[in-house]
Amino acid sequence: MNEAKSFPLNAWYVAAWDHEVKHQLLPRRICEVAIVMYRRNDGGVAALEDACWHRLLPLSKGYLRDEEVVCGYHGLVFNAQGRCTEMPSQETLNPSACVRSFPVCERDRFVWIWMGNPALADTDLIPDLFQNSDSAWAGDGGVTYLKCDYRLLVDNLMDLTHETFVHSSSIGNRAVAEAPFTVSHTEDHARVTRWMIDIDPPPFFRAQLKEATKVDRWQVVTCYxxxxxxxxxxxxxxxxxxxxxDRSKGLTGFVIHTSTPETDRTTHYFWAFLRNYDLGSQRLTTEWREAARSIFGEDKDILEAQQVAVDEHPGREFYYLNIDGGAMWARRLIQKKIEQELGSSAQSQRVIPVKVSL
Incomplete structure (x- = not known):
């Protein structure tokens, strides 16, 4: 792994929504590696490096024959494990003829992929997002392409005071910026908890409530x-x-954000907006999904503009406020994973483009 990388490889990333992967070739770049995915005949997902062993043509330019990939240049055939099973004009196969395959796991409507050492691909490390598939929850989501470092999105989500200013027409109001909060952390996660007591509901929730009333509002943000x-x-x-x-008289939502680096400066952003009430209302599911798409579109504008500014000011440090406590701990945990891959020599390396004082 290159020391300049901003992401660990020994981690599970979402490669796609489950419905995106069909019995056809789906190319996607993840952690600066071109991969191609498809469903096997048994319904499982195969993920291969998208480059033919012979002349490096992307395999996604070829086609599926049963559950094997045929290169669109010279017809080499690769199975779901990446092993070449057929070569043109010869009966003897070169034993080195293979392409890299990647561990994958389908869970909670996502296809997860492990880009690092396959021997370390422990599925118990996949974040528990059961709400995305549990019958006690309803909702839907999507994917948004971001032209920014994935960590800028993590920073954004760990500090929701931006809602007051970026999302004032939907989920933001002054109470978010003014309410106290607590930051906690373990070796595995960082968390920000904020309660806003006896406030006016923001526009999105006001529309969901059946009567005008003051509310107690909560936000518990956890970074894995x-x-x-x-x-x-x-x-x-x-x-x-x-x-x-006792939330029985209220409205509870659960929002999933999981970002997959495409490169150091581009990100596949998978998201879902879920609820635990009115489960049978497709209208409400659609309204929540499209509201989320609009809200996260506002974040996209901010984050991409921020990335441009970061690139124009190389070496410039971020200044940190109290509200950045959750983001700072998330960055520290991310950096720890990177350093674990780089080894002890990484302790003296600068692995985050914008320096963080911890």
Whole structure:
């Protein structure tokens, strides 16, 4: 792994929504590696490096024959494990003729891929996003292409005070920027918890409530490094017990954000917006999904503009405020994963483009 990389390879990243992968070739670049995915006959997913062993033509320029990939240049055939099974004009196969295959796992409507050492690909390390597939939750999501470092998105999500200014027409109001919050962390995650008591609901939740009322609002943001962030979010009429744990009178949502580096400066951003009430309402599912698409589109504009500014100011440090506590811990945990791959010599290396004072 190159020391300048901003992402660890020994980690699970979302390669696609499950519905995106069919019995046809799907190319995608992940962690600066071109891969091609497809469904095998048994329904499982194969993921190969998208470069033929012979002349490096992307295999995605070829086609599937049963469940093997035929190169579109000279017809070499590769199975789901990346082994060449047929060569043109010869019966003896070169034993070195293979392309790299990657561990994959389907879980919670996502296809996860491991880009690093296959021997370390422990599926127990995949973040638990059961809400995305559990019958007690309803919702949907999408994918957004970002022209920015994936860590800028993690920073954005770990500091939701930006809602007040970036999303004022939907989920933001002054209470988000003014409310106190707590930051906690373990070796595996960083978390920011914010309660806003007896406030006016923001526009999005006001539209969901059946009566005008003051609310208690919560946001519990958790980062599972390197790139998955979940937000437990909701509102309940003030005085109905939500801060004490009784959310039965309120509206609870769960937002999934998981970002997959395409390169150091581009990101596949997979997201879902889920709820645990009115489960049978397709109208509500569609409204929530499209509201999320619009909200995250506002983030896209901000993050891509920020990336341009970062590139124009090489070596410039970020200044940190109290509100950046969650983002700083998320960055520290990401950097730890990078350093584990680089080895002890990484302790003296600068692996984050914008320096972070911790």
């Amino acid at each position: 490094p390197p790139s998955t962030v979940t937000i437990d979010v909701g509102v309940a009429p003030t005085g109905t017990g939500a801060p004490e744990g």
